Amino acid sequence: MSAPLLDIRDLSIEAHKDGERLGIVERVSFSVATGEILGLVGESGSGKTVTCRALMRLLPTRSLRISGGKIEFAGRNLVTASEAEMRHIRGARIGMIFQNPASHLDPVMRIGRQIGESLVLHLQMSPREAKAQTIELLRQVGIPDPQRRADDFPHQFSGGMRQRAMIALALACSPELLIADEPTTALDVTVQAQILRLLVELRDKRGLSIILITHDLGVVAQTCDSVAVMYAGRICEKGPKRDVLAEPLHPYTSRLIACQPSASAEAGLLPSIPGQPPSPSAWPSGCRFHPRCERAIGLCRSSAPELVTVRSNHVAACHVTAPARLADEAA
Amino acid sequence: MKAGSISLAMPVRLPVPLILGLCIIGGAVILALFAPFIAPYDPILQDTTNTLKPPSRAHPFGTDNFGRDVFSRVIWGTRVDLQMGLIGVLFPFIIGNTIGAISGYVGGIVDTIFMRIVDIVLAFPFLVLMLAIIAILGPGIGSFYIAMALVGWVSYARLIRAQTLVLKHSDFVTAARSLGFSHGRIMFRHIVPNALVASIVFSMSDVVLVILSGAAVSYLGLGVQPPTAEWGIMIAEGQNFITTAWWITTFPGLAIVALAFGFSMMADGLGELLGVRE
Amino acid sequence: MTALLEVAGLEVAFAAGGFTWPGQAARQVKAVNGVSFALNAGETLGLVGESGCGKTTLARAILALTEKSAGEVLFEGERVDRTSLMRLRRNAAMIFQDPFNALNPRMRVGDILAEVLRVHRKVPPDRIAARVEELLVLVGLSGEHARRKPATLSGGQCQRVGIARALAVEPKLIVADECVSALDVSIQAQIINLLIDIRSRMKLAMIFIAHDLAVVRRLCDRVCVMYLGRIVEEGATADVFSAPKHPYTQALIRAIPEIDPAGSLPRNMLPGEPPSPLDLPPGCAFHPRCPQAMDICRSGDAPVLRPAGEQRAACLLYGGVRH
Ligand SMILES: Nc1ncnc2c1ncn2[C@@H]1O[C@H](COP(=O)(O)OP(=O)(O)OP(=O)(O)O)[C@@H](O)[C@H]1O
Ligand SMILES: Nc1ncnc2c1ncn2[C@@H]1O[C@H](COP(=O)(O)OP(=O)(O)OP(=O)(O)O)[C@@H](O)[C@H]1O
Ligand SMILES: [Mg+2]
Numbered sequence: 057m058s059a060p061l062l063d064i065r066d067l068s069i070e071a072h073k074d075g076e077r078l079g080i081v082e083r084v085s086f087s088v089a090t091g092e093i094l095g096l097v098g099e100s101g102s103g104k105t106v107t108c109r110a111l112m113r114l115l116p117t118r119s120l121r122i123s124g125g126k127i128e129f130a131g132r133n134l135v136t137a138s139e140a141e142m143r144h145i146r147g148a149r150i151g152m153i154f155q156n157p158a159s160h161l162d163p164v165m166r167i168g169r170q171i172g173e174s175l176v177l178h179l180q181m182s183p184r185e186a187k188a189q190t191i192e193l194l195r196q197v198g199i200p201d202p203q204r205r206a207d208d209f210p211h212q213f214s215g216g217m218r219q220r221a222m223i224a225l226a227l228a229c230s231p232e233l234l235i236a237d238e239p240t241t242a243l244d245v246t247v248q249a250q251i252l253r254l255l256v257e258l259r260d261k262r263g264l265s266i267i268l269i270t271h272d273l274g275v276v277a278q279t280c281d282s283v284a285v286m287y288a289g290r291i292c293e294k295g296p297k298r299d300v301l302a303e304p305l306h307p308y309t310s311r312l313i314a315c316q317p318s319a320s321a322e323a324g325l326l327p328s329i330p331g332q333p334p335s336p337s338a339w340p341s342g343c344r345f346h347p348r349c350e351r352a353i354g355l356c357r358s359s360a361p362e363l364v365t366v367r368s369n370h371v372a373a374c375h376v377t378a379p380a381r382l383a384d385e386a387a
Numbered sequence: 388m389k390a391g392s393i394s395l396a397m398p399v400r401l402p403v404p405l406i407l408g409l410c411i412i413g414g415a416v417i418l419a420l421f422a423p424f425i426a427p428y429d430p431i432l433q434d435t436t437n438t439l440k441p442p443s444r445a446h447p448f449g450t451d452n453f454g455r456d457v458f459s460r461v462i463w464g465t466r467v468d469l470q471m472g473l474i475g476v477l478f479p480f481i482i483g484n485t486i487g488a489i490s491g492y493v494g495g496i497v498d499t500i501f502m503r504i505v506d507i508v509l510a511f512p513f514l515v516l517m518l519a520i521i522a523i524l525g526p527g528i529g530s531f532y533i534a535m536a537l538v539g540w541v542s543y544a545r546l547i548r549a550q551t552l553v554l555k556h557s558d559f560v561t562a563a564r565s566l567g568f569s570h571g572r573i574m575f576r577h578i579v580p581n582a583l584v585a586s587i588v589f590s591m592s593d594v595v596l597v598i599l600s601g602a603a604v605s606y607l608g609l610g611v612q613p614p615t616a617e618w619g620i621m622i623a624e625g626q627n628f629i630t631t632a633w634w635i636t637t638f639p640g641l642a643i644v645a646l647a648f649g650f651s652m653m654a655d656g657l658g659e660l661l662g663v664r665e
Numbered sequence: 666m667t668a669l670l671e672v673a674g675l676e677v678a679f680a681a682g683g684f685t686w687p688g689q690a691a692r693q694v695k696a697v698n699g700v701s702f703a704l705n706a707g708e709t710l711g712l713v714g715e716s717g718c719g720k721t722t723l724a725r726a727i728l729a730l731t732e733k734s735a736g737e738v739l740f741e742g743e744r745v746d747r748t749s750l751m752r753l754r755r756n757a758a759m760i761f762q763d764p765f766n767a768l769n770p771r772m773r774v775g776d777i778l779a780e781v782l783r784v785h786r787k788v789p790p791d792r793i794a795a796r797v798e799e800l801l802v803l804v805g806l807s808g809e810h811a812r813r814k815p816a817t818l819s820g821g822q823c824q825r826v827g828i829a830r831a832l833a834v835e836p837k838l839i840v841a842d843e844c845v846s847a848l849d850v851s852i853q854a855q856i857i858n859l860l861i862d863i864r865s866r867m868k869l870a871m872i873f874i875a876h877d878l879a880v881v882r883r884l885c886d887r888v889c890v891m892y893l894g895r896i897v898e899e900g901a902t903a904d905v906f907s908a909p910k911h912p913y914t915q916a917l918i919r920a921i922p923e924i925d926p927a928g929s930l931p932r933n934m935l936p937g938e939p940p941s942p943l944d945l946p947p948g949c950a951f952h953p954r955c956p957q958a959m960d961i962c963r964s965g966d967a968p969v970l971r972p973a974g975e976q977r978a979a980c981l982l983y984g985g986v987r988h
C-alpha cells in the first residue's frame with residue numbers, strides 16, 4: 057500500500073493552566089489513506105476536537121501547544137510547517153467542519169459571501185463564478201431555494217441550516233482531506249443521511265479522505281471504513297469498522313455501544329456509563345478508564361496498558377480483554 | 388508549604404505587551420504623582436542667565452529659551468498630558484457606550500436616528516471638527532474636553548452597537564428574556580459586560596489619539612495655555628530653536644512617543660488577555 | 666380540565682433576505698404555518714421534523730420570544746398577551762441547544778442561578794445560597810461548581826446548569842430545544858434520565874424538540890411531526906413509531922441509523938429538493954417529494970390533520986378524498 061495521505065504519530069498536546077502543564081492528548085497515532093473515512097469517537101472532553109485542531113494548527117496558542125509527535129500530510133510534517141505554508145493548506149487542501157457553526161460563521165456577513173470569499177481567495181475564481189459555485193454548494197447540502205437564502209445572515213438560518221452552511225464552506229475548495237467535527241448533530245435523520253451520502257459520494261468520485269468525529273455509532277456503522285476510539289486523551293481502540301463494532305475489545309467501546317439508544321426500545325431510563333468523565337487536571341492513574349470499568353483488575357490501577365495488535369489492524373489498549381483475545385486467537 | 392514548591396509562574400499568565408504597557412504607564416503615573424519631589428527645578432521658573440543650555444549634569448535635558456529646566460518641564464508635563472488623555476477618553480467612553488448600547492438594543496427608529504447622527508459626525512475630518520468646536524467655545528483645556536466628548540463618542544457608539552446587535556441574538560440573552568428579566572437587567576447585566584470588552588481595549592489606543600490631539604491642539608495655542616508645562620506646548624515653543632537647541636523639542640517628543648507606546652502595548656495586551664483577539 | 670398549554674392556528678413569518686424591487690411585496694418565510702395543539706399538565710410532547718421546518722421558531726413563539734403573525738397561545742386557559750406575559754414567564758422555561766452559548770460567559774454559575782431566584786423572589790435573600798446549592802445537587806453537580814465560570818465546565822456540565830436555571834423558576838412547562846444533541850451518548854443518557862426523573866417528581870410538562878428519534882421514543886408521551894411549518898402527524902409515541910402514517914414520517918423513521926457493523930447508508934427515501942419556505946407549493950407541501958403523491962395532492966389547500974389509525978395525520982391517503 058502507498059503511504060497514507062495523513063499519518064499522525066505519537067501526537068501529544070499540552071495545556072498551560074495556572075502555570076501547570078496538563079497533558080490533554082497523549083501519544084495519539086492514526087493514519088488516513090486516500091479515500092478512507094475514519095470515524096473518531098469518544099467521550100466528551102476526550103480530546104477529539106483538540107487533536108483535529110492541532111492538525112490544522114489552529115490551537116489557541118496561548119493555552120494549548122503540540123508537545124511532541126509528528127503530523128505528516130502528503131509527505132510534509134505539519135508540526136514544523138510555517139504559518140505561510142499552513143495558510144495554503146488550510147481551507148484549500150484540508151477542510152474543516154467546526155463543531156459549533158454558530159461561533160465559526162461571521163454573524164454580520166451574509167452566508168453566500170462567506171463561502172464566495174473563500175472561493176475567490178483560494179481558487180482565484182471571479183466573483184461571478186464564485187457566486188454560482190456558492191449556490192451550487194448550498195444546493196448540494198440541501199438548503200432549499202439557495203439563490204435567495206445565500207443573501208441571509210447566519211441568525212436567519214435555523215440551527216441545522218447553519219451547520220449545513222458550515223459544511224458547504226468546508227467543501228468549497230474541494231479539499232483532499234475533510235475533518236468533520238460532529239457535522240450532523242443539528243440535523244434530522246433524513247437530512248443527516250443526505251449529507252452523509254454527499255460525503256461518501258465525494259469520497260467515491262474524488263477520493264476525498266474524511267475524519268468523521270461523531271457520537272453516533274449508527275453513523276459510524278453506515279459510513280466509516282475504520283474507527284478510532286478515544287478516551288481521556290488516549291486512543292484506546294482502533295481498527296476496521298466491522299471488527300470494532302462487532303467484536304469490541306476495550307470495555308469502554310463495549311459500554312459505548314451498549315449506551316447507544318435504540319429507536320425500537322420502549323420508554324424508560326437510558327443506559328449510561330456510571331461515573332463522570334475524568335478531567336485533565338486529575339487523570340486517573342494507570343488505565344484511565346479503570347474507575348468506571350467493571351472488569352478492572354489491580355494492574356489497571358498501576359500501569360497504563362499499551363496498544364496491542366490482536367488481529368491485522370485491530371488494536372486495543374486493555375490489560376484484561378486484549379490478552380484474553382490474543383489467547384483465543386492463538387488457540 | 389516548602390519554599391521550593393513556590394512556583395515563579397504567575398497564576399494567570401499575563402501577556403508580555405500588557406506587562407510592558409503597565410510598567411510604562413505605571414512609571415508615568417508615579418512621575419505625575421510625585422512630580423514636585425522628582426523634578427529638580429520649578430517648571431515655570433525663568434532663569435534668564437541660563438538660557439538655551441545643552442544637556443549637562445545640572446540640566447540633564449538642557450534649558451529652553453527662558454532658562455527653564457526641560458527635564459523638570461517634561462516631568463510636570465506628565466501630569467497634564469496623562470490627565471488630558473484619561474479625562475479626554477472618559478467622557479467619550481461613557482457617552483458613546485451608553486448611546487451605542489441603547490441604540491443597538493432598542494433598534495428601530497431610535498437606532499436610525501442615533502446612527503444618522505454618527506454618520507454626520509464622521510463626515511467631518513476629526514481634527515477640523517474639534518478645532519471648530521474649540522474655536523466656538525474659546526481656547527482652553529475645558530473646551531478641549533468638551534470637543535473631545537462631542538467628537539470622540541462616535542467610535543465607541545459604533546463599536547458597542549455592533550457588539551450589542553450580535554449579542555442580542557445570542558442564546559444567553561434569549562434565555563434572560565425567557566426568564567422574564569427586565570430590559571434594564573438584560574442590558575446592563577448581560578449585554579453590556581460582554582460588549583464592553585472591545586470598547587475597553589479600544590479606549591486604550593484611543594488615549595494615544597487623545598494625547599496626540601491634545602498636544603496638537605496645545606501646539607496650535609488652543610488647548611492648555613502657556614506657561615503650563617505641557618509636551619505639546621513645549622514642542623511648539625521649541626520649534627524656533629530646532630536647529631540650535633534640539634533638546635527643547637526632542638525630549639517632550641520622546642515623552643509623547645513613550646506614553647503612546649505604553650498605552651498601545653496595554654491595548655494589545657488587554658485584547659489578548661480578554662480574548663478580543665486570538 | 667383545561668389544558669396547560671393550548672396553541673391555536675399559530676403562524677410566524679419572517680421577512681426574507683434578498684433584493685425586492687420597490688413596490689414589490691416583501692418576501693416572507695412562513696416558518697410556522699397554522700399550528701394547533703394542546704399539552705396537558707405533566708405531559709411530554711416530542712416535536713420532530715426536518716431541519717429548518719420551524720421547530721425552534723414554534724418553541725420561541727410559544728414562549729413569546731418571537732413575534733407571531735397570527736393565532737394565539739393559551740396558557741392555563743388564559744391568552745398570552747402583554748399583560749399576562751409575566752404569568753407565562755414565571756411558569757415556563759427554556760433549555761437551549763448549545764450549552765456554551767446559553768450561559769452568560771461573564772457570570773459565575775452561582776450568580777446565574779441566584780439571579781433567577783432573586784428576580785422571581787423564589788426564596789428569601791438569606792436562603793438564596795442554600796437554594797442554589799440544592800439546585801446544583803438536583804442536576805447532579807455540587808456546590809463547588811457555583812464558583813466556576815461556564816468556560817471551565819464541560820458541555821454536559823453546562824447543560825446541567827442550563828437545566829438548573831430552568832428549574833429555578835419552578836416552572837410548570839419546560840421547552841427543551843435539542844438540549845442533548847451536542848452531548849455524547851453517555852452524558853446524553855444521564856441528562857435524559859435526569860429529565861425523566863425531574864419530570865415525574867415535579868409533574869412538569871415538557872415540549873421536547875429533538876432529532877434523535879430514539880431519545881424521543883424513550884422520553885415522550887406524544888409526538889408531533891412537522892414538515893415545512895405544519896404539523897403533519899400527531900399521536901401517541903408508540904403508535905407513531907410502530908405504524909407511521911404520513912409518508913414523511915415513514916421516511917423519517919426508516920432513516921434512523923442502527924448500529925449494524927455491516928450497515929451502509931439507506932437509499933434516498935426523499936428524492937428531489939425540499940421546497941422553499943419562501944414560496945410553498947400548492948396542495949400538500951410534501952407532494953414534490955412524496956412517493957405516493959396523487960393528483961389531488963398537487964392543488965388546493967394543504968390537507969388538515971384527520972384521524973388515521975390510532976393517531977392523526979395530515980395526508981389525503983387517509984380519507985377526506987372523493988373520487
Ligand atoms: N483552550 C483550552 N485550554 C485548556 N484546556 C482546553 C482548551 N480547549 C480544550 N481544553 C480541554 O481539552 C480537553 C479535550 O477537549 P476537546 O474539545 O478536544 O474534547 P472533545 O473530545 O472534542 O469533546 P466533545 O465531544 O465534547 O466535543 C477537555 O478536557 C478540555 O477541557
Ligand atoms: N430571525 C429569522 N429571520 C428570518 N428567517 C428566520 C429567522 N429565524 C428562523 N428563520 C427561518 O425560519 C425557518 C424555520 O427555522 P427554525 O429555526 O424554526 O427551524 P428548525 O425546525 O428549528 O430547524 P433546525 O432543526 O435546523 O434547528 C427557516 O427557514 C429559517 O431560515
Ligand atoms: Mg469536540
Ligand SMILES: [Mg+2]
Binds near residue numbers: 720721722
Ligand atoms: Mg432549531
